[in-house]
Amino acid sequence: MRFESLSRVAALADTLPVADEVARAAAARRQDSLTKPPGSLGRLEEIALFMAAWRGTERPRADRAQALVFAGNHGICAQGVNPFPQEVTAQMVANFQAGSAAINQLCRVNGAELSVIALDLDRPTADFTTAPAMSGAEVLEAMNRGAAAIDPQADILTLGEMGIGNSTISAALCAALFGGEVADWVGRGTGSDDAGLRRKIDAITRGLERHMGCAPLETLAALGGREQAAICGAVLAARAARIPVILDGFICTAAVAPLFVADPRLLDHCLVGHLSLEPGHRKLLAAMGRTAILDFDMRLGEGSGAALALGIVRSALACHNGMATFADAGIGGA
Numbered sequence: 001m002r003f004e005s006l007s008r009v010a011a012l013a014d015t016l017p018v019a020d021e022v023a024r025a026a027a028a029r030r031q032d033s034l035t036k037p038p039g040s041l042g043r044l045e046e047i048a049l050f051m052a053a054w055r056g057t058e059r060p061r062a063d064r065a066q067a068l069v070f071a072g073n074h075g076i077c078a079q080g081v082n083p084f085p086q087e088v089t090a091q092m093v094a095n096f097q098a099g100s101a102a103i104n105q106l107c108r109v110n111g112a113e114l115s116v117i118a119l120d121l122d123r124p125t126a127d128f129t130t131a132p133a134m135s136g137a138e139v140l141e142a143m144n145r146g147a148a149a150i151d152p153q154a155d156i157l158t159l160g161e162m163g164i165g166n167s168t169i170s171a172a173l174c175a176a177l178f179g180g181e182v183a184d185w186v187g188r189g190t191g192s193d194d195a196g197l198r199r200k201i202d203a204i205t206r207g208l209e210r211h212m213g214c215a216p217l218e219t220l221a222a223l224g225g226r227e228q229a230a231i232c233g234a235v236l237a238a239r240a241a242r243i244p245v246i247l248d249g250f251i252c253t254a255a256v257a258p259l260f261v262a263d264p265r266l267l268d269h270c271l272v273g274h275l276s277l278e279p280g281h282r283k284l285l286a287a288m289g290r291t292a293i294l295d296f297d298m299r300l301g302e303g304s305g306a307a308l309a310l311g312i313v314r315s316a317l318a319c320h321n322g323m324a325t326f327a328d329a330g331i332g333g334a
């Protein structure tokens with residue numbers, strides 16, 4: 001998949017693959033025949049049916065899991081919105097590549113193949129209080145890099161990010177796309193103090209005033225980051241390959257919010273891995289009508305919540321595929 005025009009992205013909802021309802025119905029019949037009371041596994045059953053619909057089979061698997069983490073730097077850091085310098089983004093990317101971060105451990109134990117993609121870290125986006133963060137061409141370039149990173153043979157994809165300042169751009173995107181008080185979208189990110197929170201709110205308020213009236217993907221260009229654009233590209237490329245996606249927390253979910261506002265169907269193949277402690281995430285999920293798989297008081301980023309949720313998805317499929325039916329077990333009432 002290659003993106004040539006931001007204005008054509010929303011129209012992809014009419015052409016991309018949709019859920020296979022025949023496979024979902026077959027999986028539901030299997031769930032109802034397993035040796036358990038109907039519905040007793042709760043959301044595990046829902047996840048199994050979701051996977052069946054997107055993989056197009058009654059008994060889906062998640063043997064080949066790909067994890068992608070995209071990293072970018074942000075001009076909005078010039079407004080003093082983050083307590084750490086942007087050099088930390090590259091340092092953390094090196095930590096990921098050395099296998100020493102939390103995401104490495106979670107991918108290892110949950111069986112995901114991790115790739116980390118740094119997006120022009122030496123060339124931060126523009127400060128959105130003075131200019132659009134990216135041009136349309138820059139957004140398309142990042143989206144195409146995200147799409148190109150997809151393994152078309154994967155059974156499932158987890159997504160994450162890294163970028164000093166990206167909790168600010170995420171709050172800005174959400175405020176622009178969904179409205180409400182700016183302060184309700186803003187959290188402490190990597191540890192902002194009260195003065196830092198006030199700087200975030202002020203910077204976002206000024207950015208919204210400058211970039212009012214943008215279409216959803218134009219909002220991504222005006223306020224977003226390269227890693228968020230890459231996440232959008234990866235999500236859409238995964239959809240084209242019928243690969244279900246697990247999004248991480250606030251920043252990752254905010255990254256795809258422009259797609260949701262453009263056409264909610266573009267995210268039908270996505271699960272949300274965890275509910276972040278960032279206050280904007282709960283508000284964002286409510287606006288999108290989504291419920292996260294996990295609520296573990298996490299706010300790390302890196303795709304950590306998505307990788308952890310992968311274990312839940314695999315557990316759901318293990319029950320779905322491995323349990324006996326009443327008929328198999330010779331239990332009365334089959």
